[in-house]
């Protein structure tokens with residue numbers, strides 16, 4: 001093999017890895033202004049598992065500016081948000097509901113967390129959303145989760 005061939009093979013390897021690497025991570029940052037850094041996240045269908053990451057980049061405590069990430073179908077969002085609020089602080093504002101597809105724990109400023117959930121829980125073509133269920137946050141701290 002010539003140097004040119006080896007170089008070409010290397011480039012093709014990099015290209016194929018870039019194309020083949022499935023997007024299986026959902027990474028969000030929350031702040032003290034009650035916002036997530038993204039309004040939309042796209043992941044690939046068919047991942048073995050998904051990783052859900054949350055960073056609270058603010059300084060305010062969990063009791064006044066708590067953030068979590070809950071994932072549900074778009075059609076279940078309101079019910080999940082209300083059930084979460086009713087579940088209260090001791091349950092970190094997440095109800096034991098089948099409609100909750102995945103959720104992180106509740107964070108205060110400066111904290112971060114990461115969870116994994118089964119790939120089979122997200123189906124291509126379904127409409128999903130992510131949101132924070134701390135009381136009063138779900139309308140502003142929310143976004144669309146696209147599974148393509």
Ligand code: CO
Pocket residue numbers: 030034065066067068132133134137141
């Ligand atoms: Co929040």
